[in-house]
Amino acid sequence: MNHSAVLAGLGTCMPGAVITNAELERRLDTSDDWIVARTGIRERRIARGGTTVLDLAREAGRCALASAGEEDVQAVVLATTTPYRPCPAMAPELAAQLGLPGVAAYDISAVCSGALYGIANAAGLIAAGVAERVLLVCAETYSTILDPDDRATAVIFGDGAGAAVLRRGDPSEKGAILALDLGSDGRQAELIARDPDTGHFRMDGSAVYRMAARTFCATARQVLAKTGWSVDDVHAYVPHQANQRITDAVVKELGLTPQAAVSNIDKVGNTSAASILLALADGSRAGRPAAGHRTLLAAMGGGLTWGSATLVWPQLDALSVEL
Template structure:
């Protein structure tokens, strides 16, 4: 019997999608873009996406997804990590308020910025924190409202991105368990930092919004170059993490890649050698949700019990920075809720809801 080592285990899964569905036809009409529903589907695999209503923030989606993950795990988090490109404010971080609204008290809470790789980076960080004894039940949330930073007149981005949040609650365990994180691979290349970026708004170019033109105040992506980088980096990282886990590609029973584009996902899986039957995702219905992409696909797949608990699974992502990362994971036993959680804004969340949860508080991690 193989020796088992301490690691983090996925104990709960949650997701939150805004109720508003935006079809390809609506996107093309809204932005007066020279494209069609057929073109978008053939180039990206996307048919529709979700969009947050005005006044609904990234933090609001993160709270709903986090609450759903806690309900799935039936225990409370003791650390909150929010991976996002679209924080509620540039300062302070979104995570502390999310923790407060979840009623978690003075737990550690911080944001992580790795764009579309953020969730993978977040799980890697949370796993290390568990192993070092800093926490026992970290809540990792990928949450985005890309509708607030995408230019509706830019065909390269307007047809791709959607809003949403996904979350996992981790606990200490060992590598033989379902849900166990087996191996992690992370990487970056700052030489490509301009390929996926918002040019202005930071300390390098701190212009006020009144002085910014469309090209600098909105999210921009150099699609052709990003495509090649994404396929190569995710394929290489996936192979690296499989090597660390000691797994052969043919032994992988579930593959979830960052849902940037269906053609990218298929190209990566083809390079690794993952059959189509083991590729899972919901890009057709939610689009590219950046840091929320992988946990939303994870929750959707778990909700439909499409993978046997304990099956060897591969998660991989690529994002701005440039950043990328992969995780070798045993498929978790955790199931996401069969309903979408209620979304409440910070202004409408009752104080009582911040203190109470619909289950008995657990002080154990089992």
């Protein structure tokens, strides 16, 4: 019998500190109107008071496990671009803090495509018989690597964590991952990277913007073809929350209805790997996606990397906490 990875639980953890555009206006050559018009962002969350990316990851993981009604998983996958140490990986420590000693645990880094690469990893572990249940955690603290005086990045990125439990199940179940598409282009690696001298994150925003909509559309079309869906079949489109203008352009280019797009970028900014899971959690609470909705996920990030996935949304309660 063929088995699929089935989404069984969803959790999030957000830092309590809110940074509004008005606060950024006071120290940067920018304005609320400029930020909203170009990105759609009105505020973002920042980890303070010693809160680390591992703290956010742990609490999001606990919420996802509670959402799934499961405490027993056989693997923990942590997607992050902002670990507080390069070695060893943080996932084993995360697993230990969650009371899961002895399970397989490792980090992955695909920047803003982290959630899609993480879902693919979880699906592979399940298909290979390594695990019956996998905890995927996507956590970022971009505030630790941003140049606070760089208007190009300081207004865009925020901190946060999302987590999901995927279990072995039948492909016909709601929540089953139906198809995946992943890709990369290392020739464009310098467009989104950390400066080797300063350690600060930098991005060629204009170049990324020009290629983003094209890349989102290409991977979305690939995964829809693999699934056997047309654009008209999609009830909910949940992209990486990179920029509201990019989301709007992709919706128009693909021919999706504007109502299909799920967005929370105005409240959280770009949270890189955590973005899709945070948007799914917020969107599901608002009824999009709702149980039975045919759902399309898509992302593009540094590397360059990209990915997409399809599933029929299951009945579940996304749980959340603040730190």
